[in-house]
Amino acid sequence: MNFFTEAINTLSILVVALGAGLGVWGVINLLEGYGNDNPGAKSQGIKQLMAGGGTILIGLNLVPLLSGLFG
Numbered sequence: 001m002n003f004f005t006e007a008i009n010t011l012s013i014l015v016v017a018l019g020a021g022l023g024v025w026g027v028i029n030l031l032e033g034y035g036n037d038n039p040g041a042k043s044q045g046i047k048q049l050m051a052g053g054g055t056i057l058i059g060l061n062l063v064p065l066l067s068g069l070f071g
Contacts, residue, residue, distance in 0.1 A: 004070040008063060015059030023052025 030045025032038070 001070070005067060008067050011066075012059050012063040015063055016056050019052045019055030019057075019059055021052070022055060023049050026050070026052055 026045045026048030028045070029041050029048060033041030033043075033045050
């Protein structure tokens with residue numbers, strides 16, 4: 001049981017890190033879009049930023065619920 005708990009904690013950390021990376025990438029694209037006055041880059045940046053935030057929420061809220069499946 002301890003193995004599954006550690007695996008779920010690790011998975012949660014990885015999903016949050018993936019979301020944070022996606023959010024940072026989105027911020028970079030958003031700032032690049034504002035700097036070059038490029039509406040396409042602004043749109044892509046805000047989409048990536050929101051996707052990163054959603055991924056972080058999944059990693060914080062839904063992944064820990066997997067522990068209920070194993071015990």
